[in-house]
Amino acid sequence: MKNLKIIITICLLTSIGGFLRFYSFINNPPSLNIDEVAYGYSAYSVLKTGRDENNVFTPLAFRSTGDFKSPVLTYSLVPLISLFGLNEFSVRFTTALAGTLSIPVFFIFINSILRNLKVSLIGTILLTISPWHIFYSRFASESLMATFLLILGMWLFVRLLDGGKRIWGGILAAFVLVLSMYTYHSHKVFIPVFVFVVLFLYKKRLQFHRGITAFVTFSFLMLTPLIYLSIFGGVNTRAKMVFIASDIDYTRYVILDHIQKFGEGFLLFFFWVKRFLNYFQPDFLFFNGLNMTQQGTLGLGVLYLFELPFLILGIIFLIRQKINSKGLLCFWILLGLLPASLTNNEQSSVRSLLILPPLIVIISLGVEKFINLINNLRNIFVRLGFLTIFGFFILINLTQAFLVFAVHFPIQKGEAFMEGTKETVLYALTNKDKYSEIVYDPYRGIEAPYIVNIPYMYILFYSSYNPAAYQTEKKTYGADYFHFDKFTIRKIDWRKDKNNKDILLIGSPWSLPQKDIREDQILKKVYLLNGNLALLIVSPKEEK
Amino acid sequence: MNNKFLILFLIIIFSTLTSALIVKIMYPVHFSPQPLLITDLIGIPFSLPTWLIYVSGILVLFLTFFLGKFFFTNSWVFLPVFLTGISPWFIYSASLGSFYIYLLCLLLTNILAIFYIKSKDHKKYHSIFISSSVLLLYSSLHTLIIYPLFIVALFVTRFIELNKIKTDLKLLLITLIPLILLMTKNPVGLKNIYNNQFRLLNGLTILDTVNEYQGESKREGFIYLSKFSENKHVYTFRFFVLKLTKHFLPSTYFTPQEKLLTFSFHPPIYLGWLFPFLFGLYSIKLKKIKKYLTIILILIIPSFLSQKMVDLNRLIITMPVIIFIICYGMFKLINIKVWRIKFILFFCIFLVMIQFVVFISDLILREYPRYEQYYGITNWQIRN
Numbered sequence: 001m002k003n004l005k006i007i008i009t010i011c012l013l014t015s016i017g018g019f020l021r022f023y024s025f026i027n028n029p030p031s032l033n034i035d036e037v038a039y040g041y042s043a044y045s046v047l048k049t050g051r052d053e054n055n056v057f058t059p060l061a062f063r064s065t066g067d068f069k070s071p072v073l074t075y076s077l078v079p080l081i082s083l084f085g086l087n088e089f090s091v092r093f094t095t096a097l098a099g100t101l102s103i104p105v106f107f108i109f110i111n112s113i114l115r116n117l118k119v120s121l122i123g124t125i126l127l128t129i130s131p132w133h134i135f136y137s138r139f140a141s142e143s144l145m146a147t148f149l150l151i152l153g154m155w156l157f158v159r160l161l162d163g164g165k166r167i168w169g170g171i172l173a174a175f176v177l178v179l180s181m182y183t184y185h186s187h188k189v190f191i192p193v194f195v196f197v198v199l200f201l202y203k204k205r206l207q208f209h210r211g212i213t214a215f216v217t218f219s220f221l222m223l224t225p226l227i228y229l230s231i232f233g234g235v236n237t238r239a240k241m242v243f244i245a246s247d248i249d250y251t252r253y254v255i256l257d258h259i260q261k262f263g264e265g266f267l268l269f270f271f272w273v274k275r276f277l278n279y280f281q282p283d284f285l286f287f288n289g290l291n292m293t294q295q296g297t298l299g300l301g302v303l304y305l306f307e308l309p310f311l312i313l314g315i316i317f318l319i320r321q322k323i324n325s326k327g328l329l330c331f332w333i334l335l336g337l338l339p340a341s342l343t344n345n346e347q348s349s350v351r352s353l354l355i356l357p358p359l360i361v362i363i364s365l366g367v368e369k370f371i372n373l374i375n376n377l378r379n380i381f382v383r384l385g386f387l388t389i390f391g392f393f394i395l396i397n398l399t400q401a402f403l404v405f406a407v408h409f410p411i412q413k414g415e416a417f418m419e420g421t422k423e424t425v426l427y428a429l430t431n432k433d434k435y436s437e438i439v440y441d442p443y444r445g446i447e448a449p450y451i452v453n454i455p456y457m458y459i460l461f462y463s464s465y466n467p468a469a470y471q472t473e474k475k476t477y478g479a480d481y482f483h484f485d486k487f488t489i490r491k492i493d494w495r496k497d498k499n500n501k502d503i504l505l506i507g508s509p510w511s512l513p514q515k516d517i518r519e520d521q522i523l524k525k526v527y528l529l530n531g532n533l534a535l536l537i538v539s540p541k542e543e544k
Numbered sequence: 545m546n547n548k549f550l551i552l553f554l555i556i557i558f559s560t561l562t563s564a565l566i567v568k569i570m571y572p573v574h575f576s577p578q579p580l581l582i583t584d585l586i587g588i589p590f591s592l593p594t595w596l597i598y599v600s601g602i603l604v605l606f607l608t609f610f611l612g613k614f615f616f617t618n619s620w621v622f623l624p625v626f627l628t629g630i631s632p633w634f635i636y637s638a639s640l641g642s643f644y645i646y647l648l649c650l651l652l653t654n655i656l657a658i659f660y661i662k663s664k665d666h667k668k669y670h671s672i673f674i675s676s677s678v679l680l681l682y683s684s685l686h687t688l689i690i691y692p693l694f695i696v697a698l699f700v701t702r703f704i705e706l707n708k709i710k711t712d713l714k715l716l717l718i719t720l721i722p723l724i725l726l727m728t729k730n731p732v733g734l735k736n737i738y739n740n741q742f743r744l745l746n747g748l749t750i751l752d753t754v755n756e757y758q759g760e761s762k763r764e765g766f767i768y769l770s771k772f773s774e775n776k777h778v779y780t781f782r783f784f785v786l787k788l789t790k791h792f793l794p795s796t797y798f799t800p801q802e803k804l805l806t807f808s809f810h811p812p813i814y815l816g817w818l819f820p821f822l823f824g825l826y827s828i829k830l831k832k833i834k835k836y837l838t839i840i841l842i843l844i845i846p847s848f849l850s851q852k853m854v855d856l857n858r859l860i861i862t863m864p865v866i867i868f869i870i871c872y873g874m875f876k877l878i879n880i881k882v883w884r885i886k887f888i889l890f891f892c893i894f895l896v897m898i899q900f901v902v903f904i905s906d907l908i909l910r911e912y913p914r915y916e917q918y919y920g921i922t923n924w925q926i927r928n
Contacts, residue, residue, distance in 0.1 A: 254809050256917065260909040266902045270799075273815055277795035287786055298753070298782050305782065308789070319826060399773035407764045408757060 009121065010104050017128040018100040021137040025096055026088045029139050030410045030529060031419045034454050036140045037461040038064045040091040043077035045467035053460065055471040060182070061229055065454050067241070068233075072183040073142045086464050091140050098148040099137025103128055105148070109155040110361055112162075113325040116368075123364035131401050132302040132349065132356055135290050139417075143353045146184035150191070151357055153177035157195070158328075160211050161202045170214030178222040186339035186351050188226070194335050201327045244272055247344035276341040279355075282308075284347045291349065292409040300404045302349055302356075306394045307363050314366030323365070332358040411530045415446060418453055420526040420534040424506045425458045427524055427537055431504065432486060435539070441492040441507030446532045449510040456482060456489050498540045505538045512536045551622055556605050559629035562904075563601070563639035569912055570640065573805075575857065578643040582682045585726045585733050594641045600649035601638030605629055607652040608864060614659050615868060616875065623871045628863065632903060633812035636804055637860050644846075644860050647687055650680045651861055662704050674712050678719050685741045686846040686858070688723075693842045701835040743851035744787075750779045790854050791844045794818055797866055802854040807918035808911065810903050812856055812863075816896035817870045819888060824873025840865055 032040070042062050045053045054063045062069040073094065080090040106127050111120040127133055136144040156173035177195065180187045244250065250271050251257060255264050278284065286301035286308055293299030303311070318326055333355045340351035377383040414420075428438050440456075443449040460470065476483040481490045492511040497503070504523075505512060514522070517538055524537040577591035608628050612621040628634050638645050657673035660666070680687040695713070698704050727734050754776050761770030795801045798818045800809050828836070843865070846858040877889050 253914070253917070256910055256913055259913060262909065263902050263905050266898060267809070267906065270809075270811075270815065270899065270902070274795070274799040274801060277793075277799050277801065280793065280795060281801070282786055282789040282793070286789075287782065298779060298786075305785065308785075396773045396778060399769050400778070403757075403761055403766060403770060403774060407761050407766060407770075411760050 006117070006121075010107050010124065013107075013124055013128045014100060014103045017103045018096075020129070020134050021096045021099045025092050025138045028406070028410050029417045030414045031417045031422055032088055032091060032458075032461070033139065033417045034065065034457060035069070036091050037457045038062075038069065038454075039074050039077060039140050040081070040086055041457060041460045041465075041467075042069070042074045044081050044086045044461075044464065045471070046075070047078045047082055048467045049471065051467070051471060053467060053470055060225055061233055065457065070142055070183050070185065072179060073140060073145055076145070077140075086461060092138070095139065095141050095144050096137050098145045099133060102133065102148045102151060105152050105155065106357060106360075109151050109158075109357070110364070112155055112158055113328065114361070115324060119361075119364045119368050122367045123360050126307070126360045126363060126367075127356075129398070130356065130360065131290060131300050131304065131405075132353065134405070135292065136350065136353060141350065142184040143186070143350045146180045146187045147354050147356065149176050149180035149183060150187065150354055153180055153191075154357075157198065157215070158325075160215060161198070161205060163205075167210050167214040170211035170216075171218045174215045174218040174222065178219055178226075181223070181226060186336075186354060188230070189339040189342075190336055190354060193338070194332065197331045197335065198328060201331070242343040242345075244268070244275065244342050244344055247271075249346070250344075272341060275346070276337055278347050279337050279340065279352055281347070284349075285311075289347065289349050292404050292413060294412050299408070300401055302352075303359070303363070304394075304397045304401065306390070306397045310363045310366035310370060311359075312366065313369045314362035314364070317365050317369050318362055329358040329361055411528075414528050414530070415444075415451060415534065418451075418458070419528050421453060421455060421458050422462060423526045424524070424535050424537055425455065425462045428487075428504060428506060429459070429463050435502055435504045436486065437488055437500075437503040438486050439488045439490060439492060439497065439503055439505050439507075441505075441511045442489055443491065443511065444508040444534065445510070446528070446534070449508055454489075455506070456484065456487060459487055500540060503540070505540070506535060507538075508535055509533055512538050548621075552606070552609050552625060555622065555625050555629050556602055559605060559635065559638075560602065562630070562635050563598075565904075566635060566639040566907065569907060570915065573912075573915060574640045575637075575642045577641070578684075580683050581685055581688065581737065582723065582726070584737050585723075585730050587730075587733070592643060592646055597641045597643070597645055598638065600646045601634070603649045604634070604638070604645065604652060607649065607656055608867070611652065611656050611659065611864070612868075612871070614663075616871065620871070620875060623874065624864070624867050627813075627817065627867045627870060630900060631813050631863070631867075632804060632808070632810040633856065633860060633863060636808070636810075637857065640805070642857055642860065643684075644858055647680070647684060648861050648863070650676050650683065650687075652864065654680060658698065658704055658709070661708055665708065670709070670712050673709065674715055674719075677712075677716050681716075681720060682723060685737055686849075690842050690845050693845075694839070697838045697842055701838055703835065741846075742849045744849045745780075750776050750783070754779060787848060787853055791847065791859070794821065796854055797821075802852075802856055804856055805915070807915050809906065809914065813866065813870075814896045814899045814903075816892040816894070816899060819892050820873035820877060821866065821870045822873070823877055824869040824871075827873065827876045828869070836865060836869075 042052050042064060045051060046058065051057050052059050052062050052064075056063065060071050062071060062074055076094045077090060080093055084090045084093075103124060107120050107124040110123045111117065114120065133144070153173060153176035156169065156176055160169050160173050177191055181191050240246075245268060250268065254267055254271055258264070282301075283289070284301065285303050286305045288299040289302040290300045317323070318329070336355035336358075337352055340348050343351060345351070374383055374386060377386070424440075428440075432438065440459075442453045442455055443451070444453055445451040459465065470484070473484060482488070492505055492507045494505075494512055494516055497505055498517075514533075514536070517536075518541075521538050521541050522536060523539055525533055526535040526537075528534045574594070579589070579591050583590040605625050605628060609621065609625045612624040616623065634645075636642075653676040654673060657669050657676060660669040661673060677691065680691050699706055754774060757774045758767065758770045761767055761774065790796060790802075793801075797812050798815050798821070799811050804810055804812060825833070840862055843862045844859065846861070847855040850858055874889075877885055880886075
């Protein structure tokens with residue numbers, strides 16, 4: 001009976017979690033971002049030809065837009081695209097599903113490490129409503145998928161260490177954990193180190209049975225291609241692009257553009273420590289870590305503000321009490337922040353997503369402690385008063401989170417998701433035959449043209465461009481210039497381009513200043529949800 | 545006894561030499577002079593001379609030594625002085641003429657007097673207590689507000705009995721009469737001082753943000769939800785919580801998260817002391833933590849009320865508490881015979897040594913260009 005109640009509760013939470021992740025996920029975020037269209041088109045290309053758009057046969061690293069994406073998410077889209085076509089639904093479905101399935105898997109995982117049903121249920125509730133998890137579940141995200149695989153893999157691995165001797169257990173644990181490494185770059189660094197640490201923590205219970213042997217053997221077999229790619233392939237290109245030594249803050253303000261070489265290595269080390277501890281800043285954790293609203297205003301952190309006292313209580317409880325898997329949780333957080341802290345971002349909520357599970361476990365311990373403290377209050381009025389005030393505070397937090405997700409994020413951050421690009425691309429595709437050339441300026445932005453779009457990907461995606469044709473047709477590359485078919489991606493200079501006839505120009509008001517363009521030349525204006533003019537579609541014409 | 549003073553003397557010389565190096569390299573950068581409360585109310589344009597701040601800095605080290613005697617024995621008594629003397633936070637503040645070094649000096653004198661009153665109860669300690677209290681109250685509006693709270697906290701936490709300093713407090717109240725009269729006679733002056741010192745809500749655009757957010761929610765049909773959860777009270781509360789939590793993060797004190805002097809890359813306290821600090825916190829009994837927490841909450845008020853999220857210049861008055869926790873942590877760690885702890889301790893000390901060398905070399909090679917890049921060469925006053 002008790003088990004049945006638990007199963008019903010978990011099913012209910014999964015349904016609620018699914019609703020929060022799936023509801024209107026096609027429209028919010030308001031547009032597919034560059035990575036999403038890239039995943040989608042690469043998957044479509046593999047589906048149709050077995051090769052990616054760069055003509056590489058079933059790649060293990062997708063060159064894509066030059067960032068060598070991990071393969072798992074892309075390949076997971078292939079069956080969906082074959083069923084539902086190349087659209088927003090197919091691209092976002094897998095991640096939303098992974099996010100939803102994370103909920104029951106997380107419950108099983110917590111229960112296996114803590115063996116505390118109450119804390120496990122609390123943790124599952126917190127994951128269901130976690131803003132961090134919901135945000136990354138609602139659009140195609142390698143990090144979310146990898147975190148789902150990580151939770152699943154860690155559960156299987158811990159089961160193995162707790163005495164699971166079957167070979168298939170070892171193979172399954174190895175498969176899931178290594179698959180997680182193939183899914184997102186951060187996990188390539190985190191998982192090998194973390195597995196070694198866990199083995200060390202469990203050394204007293206460790207026995208080298210068939211399951212462990214199978215785990216080790218299968219891991220090495222699966223990892224061989226990844227190791228090869230990391231050393232000889234393009235995977236390390238990504239690492240070089242984002243490594244902390246290239247951070248603008250470091251180069252410009254710390255070492256002052258190499259004014260003196262002496263001591264730079266040490267300064268880099270201390271800069272890295274600062275970046276590492278940045279992830280414990282309250283503004284990242286509780287106030288604006290998800291960057292879902294404008295910079296400088298108080299938005300939504302990766303955790304709710306009402307979780308702050310629970311986190312503090314949880315940390316105190318974790319330090320002072322004897323708890324199962326204390327070391328596992330602490331090392332998960334510390335090592336999990338290593339990859340994110342080694343990159344050139346101040347704070348990256350996507351790269352640090354893998355620390356969410358242990359954080360939620362600690363918060364859940366804090367919630368349990370809090371409940372015990374409340375229950376120990378003798379005066380019932382004090383108890384009720386405290387609960388009422390705190391309940392009110394939770395309600396405010398949740399309401400504010402809802403408004404950020406439903407209202408403010410699409411309006412304030414639509415541009416970050418390339419809002420408006422789809423409309424312009426669809427217009428261009430519809431009217432393609434009327435023009436000899438369609439020129440798309442990739443630079444856009446309301447405040448300044450600092451956002452770099454990759455419009456050719458959107459063209460490929462929304463036209464379901466024949467991958468076989470794209471792989472083999474002639475393409476012209478230059479500095480800031482790319483041409484294929486009728487499409488040219490380059491900067492527009494209206495002073496020169498206005499003299500070109502029979503072309504279609506698509507760009508922001510920075511490259512197509514309205515005051516210099518006649519009304520009859522402007523074919524379409526595309527506005528963002530916040531009312532700002534994002535893009536113009538213009539065709540130079542002779543003045544009548 | 546002579547050896548002890550020799551070691552103390554050497555530490556002070558070392559700290560002074562480092563301060564002198566900073567003055568030479570960073571010239572003419574300095575903190576903007578701050579007038580005393582009493583002179584500001586009277587209308588006399590008087591600021592503390594720089595030499596007095598230098599002297600206050602040296603006195604802080606002496607006072608830390610004598611205070612250390614109440615917590616530690618024998619050779620451990622030098623550790624707080626050493627940690628204070630080499631920390632960038634103290635060195636920068638003392639050498640560049642921070643007004644809060646002077647306040648820290650007075651505060652330490654006052655606390656030391658209380659310790660001596662508690663243990664020996666001689667008349668001279670009472671007179672030191674009263675004179676330092678008067679100076680604190682007459683020097684700054686910050687200390688006028690936090691000092692009474694501080695005294696109340698000492699009674700509430702049962703650090704000292706009311707009977708021991710009852711007479712002193714009565715005398716103190718009498719000495720406050722001229723100040724209170726001045727404040728009532730010059731409300732405009734007081735308001736100006738208040739506006740300069742308490743800038744917590746300056747520059748905040750809470751109303752603009754609230755209006756913008758409520759406008760967006762109204763367009764989508766969620767105006768009532770928005771008024772419930774996105775009003776100015778909620779935003780102000782969130783802002784206060786953010787500000788308060790930043791004052792309790794280790795990264796604020798052990799990394800250059802909140803930049804010293806607004807441009808320096810050096811942390812207030814060396815990173816290597818972080819582990820002893822955390823261990824010190826862990827080792828302190830829960831009852832004592834409540835005591836320290838009460839005192840720290842009061843001492844962070846000046847920084848909390850500044851326009852910056854964390855004002856390290858004002859926050860220096862909390863430095864002795866952090867230093868003593870580090871020393872306590874070190875003391876506890878050294879007494880643990882586990883090799884792993886010994887290794888970690890050795891690594892921490894090694895890290896401090898490296899960081900000190902990096903600090904000196906970076907100071908010579910990059911600190912002034914860093915300042916130039918941030919401020920521009922003509923603007924050489926760091927505003928309080």
